[in-house]
Amino acid sequence: MLATAGTHVPQGEDWVHEVKWDGIRLLAEVSSSRVRLTTRNENDATIAWPELLEGQLEQLPRDLVVDGEVIALNERGLPDFRVLGERMHSRDPRKAARHAVAHPATFMVFDVVRLDGADLTGLSWTERRAILERLAADGALGRWQVPPTYDDGAMLHAATLAQGLEGIVSKRTASKYEPGVRSKAWLKFPHRFRASYVVGGWRPQEGTTVSQGRLASLLVGEVTPDGLLYRGRVGSGITARLSTLLRELLTPSASSPFADEVPREDVKGTQWTEPLLVVEVETHGLGTGLASGGRLRQPSFQGVRADLTPADLA
DNA sequence: TTCCGACAGTGGGGTCGCAAT
């Protein structure tokens, strides 16, 4: 069951609110002999997360399926997907064990789908939550955690923003569990961060030529005292109409306008432009909004800032 | 007839593993 992007946080007693965890979604299936972890796309991820299973089989019910998010903390003590990135694809148990020591993960369980032969998907969220909390209170979930829920969505939204958490998820209390469905009974509200960047190049649509292909993404940079520093590409949000408009607004240049070096794979196929156009970009709201390589995380194009010049950003 | 919602496809950020160079 997946959450739909919401427009405004719902209020009232029909909804509860939870922290949106910046990690990896996992389903845990417990049988009498083993615990199996699967990803959203039903790939087996059991090997990658040994510390989530350690000693668990003795504690857990013999027949259980729970839904949750695996998280790990970054250097600032906040859940951060980037910490999990390295071990996500781990197929080597010894490598996974080393990662488990360096960056121990926690399993945040927020739903229960099956218990002792009973399919719980037809129950309401409220009923499933009661079962989940009783399991936790009885110690039947071992080291797995059940994060709290909140009645006041607006409060939680503001609090998560202040604390640097990813956002919130609001859930309709009367809703059933819908496996594999992106449901409107679950609404997500990730914090997003808006900023202005300078365009220094663009790339044509994948698999097409510069002359024929439409503009697919912009290479953007941040104005700093050290010059225009490359921050990555922005493609999401550029429509066919915008694509042609942007090409008209951009002035071709023979060389890169960025002060730092642009990675080889980003240079290939790129058309450089004069650093004159300012655009608005929305990114992931955590921290600086930058990924590990100093690049924009989950960027989306929000419009041209015709009212601004690069000098305005200095 | 028009409108809306679900879904596939395209764009971004990463990592790993493996085969080819």
Place this chain on the structure above:
DNA sequence: ATTGCGACCCCACTATCGGAA
């Protein structure tokens, strides 16, 4: 030893198409 590519994770958003209004 290095490089390229696909398979996975995290996504935002657009375009399309069929059914509801």
